[in-house]
Amino acid sequence: MDIANALVVFLNFVFIPAAAYGAQLALGALGVTLVYGILRFSNFAHGDTMAFGTGTVILLTWGLQAMGISAGPLPTALIALPFGIALTALLVLGTDRAVYRFYRKQKAAPIILVMASVGVMFVMNGLTRVLIGVDEYRFDDGARFIMDVRTFREMTGLPEGLALRSTQALTVGVALVVMVALFWFLNRTKSGKAMRAYSDNEDLALLSGIDPERVVRLTWIIAAGLATIAGTLYGLDKSFKAFNYFQILLPIFAAAIVGGLGNPLGAIAGGFLVAFSEVAVTYPWVRVVGYLVPGYEPSGLMQLLGTEYKFAVSFVILIVVLLFRPTGLFRGKSV
Amino acid sequence: MIRVEDLHRHFGGFRAVDGASLTIETGSITGLIGPNGAGKSTLFNVIAGVLPPTSGRVFMDGEDITGLPPHTLFHKGLLRTFQMAHEFSSMTVRENLMMVPGAQAGETIWKTWFQRGRIEREEAELRRKADEVLDFLTIRHLTHEKAGNLSGGQKKLLELGRTMMVDAKIVFLDEVGAGVNRTLLMTIADAILRLNRERGYTFCVIEHDMDFIGKLCDPVIVMAEGKVLATGSAQDIMKNEAVIEAYLGTGLKNKDMVGA
């Protein structure tokens, strides 16, 4: 019984939250990694693209809700999602046209593109706030829990509870599906291979008859889709606040880098690594140990480090991982 | 000068260099040939410290130099050129040469603040030496050109020129001839011979152009599938059945269609 309790505590406070958070980061990192791999720069505007995408999804969700449309036990936002993606893709394509294309034509140094993306970040940042405001919004309807603590306790009779939110399951599921789909797309379809070819050798892609502008458009559309999906799932799970989407950029980049920038598989692994190291390292093991070692009552919390240092710790872990895997988690074949 | 003992370098399961042992005698110009993918460049990279070996040892003048980083080997007198020219493209041709010598006072940051006079003297000396080298290589007219603007063959000359800025003991040349005009290649061959004769450099040369190998090298080492296949004089090698089958071939089959 006690082992069961220990397990439940662990699952409830460490495993499930970290997995969901990891999936959220992973989805964000996928977008960053894709743009890095194919368009060759770190897109600092990605966080704010996520915010913008989510903003449009929220507005559409409200519209749908006003019309009385819902998705049963699933959040209405899922119905709005495709339209949100379409709108975001339009905005992003417009940005490419107005900003990035110029530098591509000029063959400007890629760092200039990075800085241009900072400019875009500022503008989108403002745009999102003008669009939907600075407040916090919850737009999660439908069933919030697949399993909540009370039900679990009643079902199992254990003193410890376990909760699993539908958005958590959704996020993890979607992250994995999206990753597999992206992997399949890039490695098996002609367009995907064309994108990789462009990423590998722009000039030669041209000489093989690949239209580079088509590749770029496709990349942006997929990136916008990823951003909107990531942003919406994150928003559903937590809540939407424009400001937070800039903050999430940092862990997203960490995830993308440690996974090996430009590598979709790495993005996923990196996301989970960052999330688990944040949650697990600062976790006080007192209750788990308490269940496992009967009769032992530790005086402290058995916490390695305070949660204030969680981000710091996760970085140390990332560096250590890189030291032992000097080529990133997934080296070799990238996008 | 260089002794390689049972060297292995594997990439995953693939054995690019698979137990190669060879010696490069002091004062020789040793040729290294072999089919594409035989492991020649990999062997070079392991000797020059760019890649760590999977196993095996490399000795230079009896000293174990396995796995030493390239900059250390440089100071021991082991220089190399790259299969694909590695010039400093945004610097002028002369600067490309002047940066080579180690132990310049001006490379120590605080000396650049307090010892301007000394640095200027050293620079003048370096400039003189660089110009000498440029004369030797017949590219003096390119002194102030950006190295990035040179054509393929001129970059190869510059690669060679850098090895002349200091007193090297042994120089590894990786396919200096690929993509170089044949007339120019013969000039390069002459330059190599002169360095060998006049300055006593030892050379180890990878090349697919048999004329070039024949003119320069003795002995010639043939590699195939990561191992040494044969060693001998250029004439012997060119008659060796195994080498002909694996590497040299017997010429065009479609001769009859030529000029049709």
Added chain:
Amino acid sequence: EEIKLGISLGFTGPLESMAPDMQQGAELAMKEVSDSGLLLDGSTVTAVTGDSTCIDAAAATATVERLIASEGVKGIIGGMCSGETIASLENVAKANGVVMISPSATSPALSTIEDDGLFFRTSPSDARQGQVMADILSDRGITSVAVTYTNNDYGKGLADSFQAAFEEAGGSVTVNSAHDDGKADYSAEVAALAAAGGEALVVAGYVDQGGSGVVRASLDTGAFETFVFPDGMVGNALESNFGSEIEGSFGQNPAAEGPGRDAYLAMAEEAGFDGTGAFSAEAYDAAALILLAMAKSGSSDPATYKDSIMDVSNAPGEEILPGQLARALEIIAEGGDVDYVGATAVEMVGGGESAGSYREVQITDGKLEVVGYR
């Protein structure tokens, strides 16, 4: 004369959602006074706003510098967050001799700062709130809590003063740990808090920041069911974010019971904004105090009117509520005394900060309900 007052608040940055209601509160008071035409021979009052960003001391300093040097404001309502407030006070306001009244900087450090008599605040020091919160908990018979605070001078100051007071009263704090605002995820924090346990969780954070994130994650994992909310958390967002999920949780924020607050809420509604927004009422009071002090001292020069602020804010005199500023100006013009009560029952103590009366609130049927005042 056209009198300009500066409003320096964090319109962008982590607390950007609080700022507009505060600004509107301050402007409401100025408009009221302007419209009355009774201030210093019919002077008008205009507001000049500046963005203090709340976290960037340099930007805040530059903003206040601009307000004073270029706009020529005679007083400043602001700053918003304690750190930024201290920086602009020490570097700019003191140097130029301009009065600053902050509606919301609650750090205890501001009580003892050397301010040349220029700094006031209409919110109480967190040293006091900690005491009040401890009292509320003791009265409810709760003896063991976990505390999480937003990692800044406000959160830490409040958490520490609360811990001291609560332990003094015999309670125990199982853990007192920080959370950073604006993080993407609070699972780790909540896991740690849950492991430490406690009957309730004290969330000394901001409702539209990490505070909500922590509450959300706690609810989702079933870590805590009852929460204790100090001022940074008591806001409408609490109802809309959580509603009945946090049924039975309680807290307190600086606010006085009674007609002043009601009057203010009505005025705000009429003016089209949310008067219950955190520190909105304090901002109204801050502006009103400056203007009344000007009238009292007969001058818009901060060097002169700074000394009248304590005077108008405290007894003796006729009590003044929001919406009665015209009346107050009349009294002053007649040479009478006023005791400004305003929207938050202003009572200045010590070096010029609100003594602080708090209302105790509780979530009942998903709504914030006032259950008493302290």
Added chain:
Amino acid sequence: MSDTTFGNRGNRDASVVNPKGRGTIDGTRRSGPLGPGQAGDPFLIGEAMTGGYGKGADILHDCTIAVEQGQIAVIVGPNGAGKSTAMKAIFGMLNLRQGSVRLNGQDITALNPQDRVKAGMGFVPQVNNIFPSMTVEENLEMGAYIRRDDIKATMAQVYDLFPAVAAKRRQAAGELSGGQRQQVAVGRALMTQPKVLMLDEPTAGVSPIVMDELFDRIIAIARGGLPVLMVEQNARQAMMIADKAYVLVQGANAHTGTGEELMKNDEVRRTFLGG
């Protein structure tokens, strides 16, 4: 090969920017209209081409290169003569100030490179001629990107021609040795099944035995009706198989003739073909 990834500037940091595979050609350029060809044109001709890179000085000066149906044309010349530049000019990879390029009876001077591929031109550049992180097989598939028909047969032919590469078909092309890469590059161009094939030093760095195979194959291709235009430094072999040969010096035509004629010309042999 010089590393100009960062425009000869600093910053080799791969964690903000991806240094891999940046191009030099403006991929955003749109094609202009096709013009009429001229009577009596060879299959492919770049006529009186003058131009250079970007805003720099002219590198080609009134240079003309042509190849007839079913023939092999070879360009030789000293390093830096502008051989590669001429090839690129024919392929639309730099802006010509003067001159025109005509293919199969149409003036294609205004087309961008992508559209020239669609018009039936295939090209193997001198450097950067593979997709390094894609497998050998994918490299070949990319060669057939514009084809809609079944490519299996062609691929089998290519593997037949380069057995060393066939053994490595699942390996990333970037992990191959210099000579093996060169074979993949030529294989990629063959996959296109172009109407005209342009090769820039296809034999650089390949071993003698493979070089002979390659030349054999090129002859066979040409005799099959596909015109081949190539730059070569292994000049003697190249001259042997050339129906037409051009010697370029400093961006201008210095000598033109059949391979045999030029081989017989002492001056040409001594100065450009290496004795």
Added chain:
Amino acid sequence: MATNRQAASSSSRWRAPVLFAVLAVLFVLEGTVRNSMFSGSWNTSLAILNMGLISAITALGVNMQWGYAGLFNVGVVGFLAMGALAPVLVSLPPVEGAWAAGGTRLMGALLVGLGTLAMAKLAWTRTRSGIATTAVLIAGFVAYRWLFDPAVVAIEANNPARHGNIGGLGLPVLLSWAVGGLFAAAAAWAIGKVALGLRSDYLAIATLGIGEIIVAVMKNENWLARGVMNITSIPRPVAQEVDLQNNPDFVEFASSWGFAAAEASGIWVKLSYMSLFLVVLLAIILLAELALKSPWGRMMRAIRDNETAAEAMGKDVTRRHLQVFILGSAVIGVAGAMMVTLDGLLAPTSYNPLRYTFLIWVMVIVGGSGNNWGAVLGAVTIWFLWIKAEVWGPALFALLTAPLPDSAFKSHLLDSAPHMRFIAMGLVLLLVLRFAPRGLLPEK
């Protein structure tokens, strides 16, 4: 070609002076013209300039790392914070009782900590045994915590409302600028040792991490600098405005120039700061230019151009990278110390990456990376815009929305006016990059 080149170089010869002159004009306008665009106050103008100069020094540091060596430092905020600690620890008056409470113990703990690391390293190089090394580390860590924890508790318990920190040494604040540089250099050394010479991702992750770690330590280690409770009243190297205002000579001097005492005192103080900052800035530029125009600079360019070849030509690339990384970080540290001195405040919560890492990067790139003067120009320009965007953004917005009819939509838009600060900033950045894609003053 020749004419082309000449045209280019003659335009670039004038480019720098012209751009600096334009910038100067902006500051003069800010100081003299009062309208909706400018504030017409020298105090504002100089305040912006002073912060701009500090940003310029920071940008110089980043430029050394990026422009000279191609090292990507995303932890600028951390090195600034490192430097910011210096004035607190060096120039603040000692805290009464703090040293007695736990000072010696603390020092002992720090020594044990460092000693442990050194021993572990020794154990590793001597024995190559993971177990021995781990044992050393664990033993050291236990000893460290045994010394450290009580000391911290004691120090933090010492008058926590006002102090609770270890306090400073009471030394002149100008000294702390140099110390700030040393602190940052030490941090850079540690990171560089781990991360340089490996793949470039390490440096990105490591610097990103160190930025977070240093700020986290500053926020949470109250004994060090009171954590999030902030340190205020940091000593100044220049006069106090209030003292000047009370000085009759000064008041007279001010009025002879036609300034009110308060205004004049502000200007005086800012000018004093400005001269100090300028001295530091120019000294750094001088040293940097001397080095850059020497074989050292040539070597750095070679390394940046082609690491593999430079390594083969005997240059120890890793060591050189470490050197510039340390130097650049030291410069950033100096800037950090200068900044708290100017603010008179250490507020760890304000150290966020957007402001102190990305904005600095924008400055460097907009200025033209690799060019010292470019970094300075970019820094001052961007800082000016960053501050002015607060006013210009909403003004622009008002202009744009003016033709709209009054409606809920318009009022919603007007409510969003403050966010125009970001939009304006973004647009300006994009415009500059558009018209000077290689930066305002590209590297020659």
